[in-house]
Amino acid sequence: MTLHLPILQVIVPLIAAPLCMFLKQYPKAVWLFSLLASALTLLISALLLQQVLTSGTIIYELGGWQPPWGIEYRIDQLNAYLLLIISAISTIVLVAAQTSIEKELESYRQSYFYMLYLLSLAGMLGIVATADAFNVFVFLEISSLSAYALIALGKDRRALWASYQYLIMGTVGATFILIGIGLMYQMTGTLNMNDLAQRLPEVAETRTVFVAFAFTVVGICLKLALFPLHLWLPNAYAYAPSIVTAFFAATATKVAIYLLIRFTFSIFGLSFSFTTLPLQTLFLLLGLLGVFIASMTAIYQNNVKHIFAYSSVAQVGYMIVGLSVGSALGLTATLIHLFNHALMKSALFLALAAVMYRIGSVQLNQFHGLGRQMPLTMAAIVVGGLSLVGVPLTVGFVSKWYLVLAVIENGWWHVALLILLGSLLAIIYLWKIVEAAYFKPPVHEAGTIKEAPYSILIPVWVLIFANLYFGIDTRLSVEVAQSAAQSLFGVAP
Amino acid sequence: MLIGLYNYWIVVALMMLGFFIIIAHGNLIKKLVGLSIFQTSVFIFYISVAKVEGGSAPILAADTSVYSNPLPHVLILTAIVVGIATTALGLALTMRINEAYGSIEEEIIQKQDNQS
Known part of the structure; x- marks a missing residue:
């Protein structure tokens, strides 16, 4: 059984999704069933991580066909780390889903919601688990197609329009990746990532490989919403059902970042991406521009x-x-x-799901006075927000700390300064919410608004405590990240 | 060079044509048509890659020894299925948008969104 964990990780939600249809009449049963499936993936990913940490990379040959002919699943530390993040967030969010979804969706749509959710989960887990470049594309489309449908479930009609825009941009991005993979296959005759990494250097100095690289990177950047390719994201997140936003904000962009790391660091190799091609400057520039322009926009x-x-x-x-x-x-x-970031954003968006549950709106002027009417929810938003800013004792501080260390190690003092300046911008938009919730006269009459139900509050606070816990005890996050990063650099020439 | 690689020229022409339609047209159905053309160009590209000069269909036979590469064909079958799913979903969304906004023109939809 443990031998087949890498494939079970993907198969469990993939099989569970259509099975949901048998329980279609009873949304609550479907919820329990999908929660069970998601918890099972969490268990599997925890086992996988433990196995990888003790005995090294796991290689799984699908159907017993040897790679590079067959499809190979390869779980190293980076994969196991990502799998754990995705399945954990998915499970915690799903605990809160029933209450929120019952309120936000018509009853006949609720069962479909869980089915799509599981499909999307299966797609994301698949992208991370597989070591086959074409398999990545297939799983990417499984998760994206269900994402479009999930976003379109939003109550506001603007959700439809946001979903359509995401569909166009997402499909263009995925097709770009497909072109890139095709060109790589043309040059090397293989789709296996490990094989690609070995064969690409021989043909690296050809125009075909340059073009393949460009298409792949641009396609992935569309998916991960790197500025200026982020235009689909704000509306899609804002008008999707609250639970969907909490799930995607924490996982979807993370999976794309993983893909970017895989392609630029392991497959093409660092020297090709950063020395032969000017990706370093481009990433630095777009990253910083993204930090500033997006933060400024957030303020307004x-x-x-x-x-x-x-x-x-x-x-x-x-x-x-x-x-x-x-x-x-x-x-x-x-x-x-x-x-x-997965911890912060899932906590924040789940807290917003609680607000949505009680008030039915997340406009800033509806937040007036909520600090007293929904104290626990608002406290969660404040703590999550502080973590976003990077205040000590929260996880946000740990990541800013390492980022600044890394930048200074390279001698980029000005970049370190800009990172700190960017954090200040986060304080401004957080303050706007705090001001509305605590210092404005209430808009809702006293006694009409109650604290959010426990079924949402408990998951929110579990995530908030995780934000605090991993801000102090960094063993899991930092150590696994460190050894994953080092192993990537060990492999890369 | 120009004529020998004509299949790639067709791919690039179709690709750019599709991409242009996606960007330039405001009608949601036309955008989807563009998207389909864009995707189809990639299918043709994969099938071109699979061609081996002088190779026959990849079926084991006594009198042939050179075969075309069947793998890209299989890959592209999968991609075609994905393309169909995308188009179907896009059309379904367009229907819902038409019900909600009473239009499938980007300009009109955005005007209505800005008003509300």
Whole structure:
């Protein structure tokens, strides 16, 4: 059984999704069933991580066909780390889903929601688990197609329009990746990532490989919402059902970052990406621009979901800056921030789901006086926000610390300064929410608004405590990230 | 050079044509048409890659020894399925947008969004 864990990781949610249809009449049963499936993937990923940490990379040959002919699943530390993040966030978010979804969706749509959610989860886990370049494309489309449908479930009609725009941009991005993979196959005759990494250097100085690289990187950057390719993200996050936003904000961009790391660091190799091609400068520039422009835009938003969505674009900017450093420490910083950002954003968006549940809106002017009416929810938003800013004792501090260390190690003092300046911008948009919640006269009559139900509050506070816990005890996040980064640099020539 | 690689020229022409339609047209159905053309160009590209000069269909036979590469064909079958799913989803979304906004023109939809 443990032998087949790498494939079970993907198969469990993939099989569970259609099985949901048998329980279609009973949304609550479907919820329990999908929660079970998601918890099972969490268990599997925890086992996988433990196995990888004790006995090294796991190689799984699908159907017993030897790679490079067959499809290979390869779980190294980076994969196991990502799998754990995705399945853990998915499970915690799903605990809160039932209450929120019951309120936000019509009853006949609720069962479909869980089915799509599981499909999307299966797609993301598949992207991370596989070591086959074409398999990546297939799983990418599984997760994306279900994402478009999930976003379109939003109540506001603007959700439809946001979903359509995401569909166009996402498909263009995925097709770009497909072109890149095709060109790589043409030059090397293989789709296996390990094989590609060995064969690409021989043909690296050809125009075909340059073009393949360009298509792949641009396609992935569309998916990860790197500035200026982020235009689909804010509306998609703002108008999707709250639970969907909490899930995607924490996982979808992370999977794309993983792909970027895989392609630039392991497959093409650092020297090709950063020395032969000017990717370093490009990433540094776009990352910093993303941090500043997205943070500035966030300050002027009136919809709190929009504020945090733009903040997500800014946080992706930090991760890209970490990559652009091009050292093991920089990559560690990116990987730590990946973990930490997943914790912050899932907590914040789940708290917004609680607000949505009680008030039915997340406009800033509806937040007036909520500090007293929903004290626990608002306290969660404040703590999560402080973590976003990077205050000591929260996870945000740990990731900013490593990022600044990595940048200074490279001698980029001005970049370190800009990173700190970017954090100040985060204080401004956080303050807008705090001001509305605590210092404005209430808009809702006293006694009409109650604290959010425990079914949402408990998951929110579990995530908030994780934000604090991993800010102090960094063993899991930092150590795994460190050894994953070092092993990537060990493999890369 | 120009004529020998004509299949790639067709691929690039179709690709750019599709991409241009996606960007330039405001009608949601036309955008999807562009997207389909864009994707189809990639299918043709993969199939071109699979061609081996003088190779026959990849079926084991006594009198042939050179075969075309069947792997890209299989890959592209998968990609075609994905393309169909995308187009279907896009069309379904367009229907819902038409019900909600009463239009499938980007300009009109955005004007309505800005008003509300």
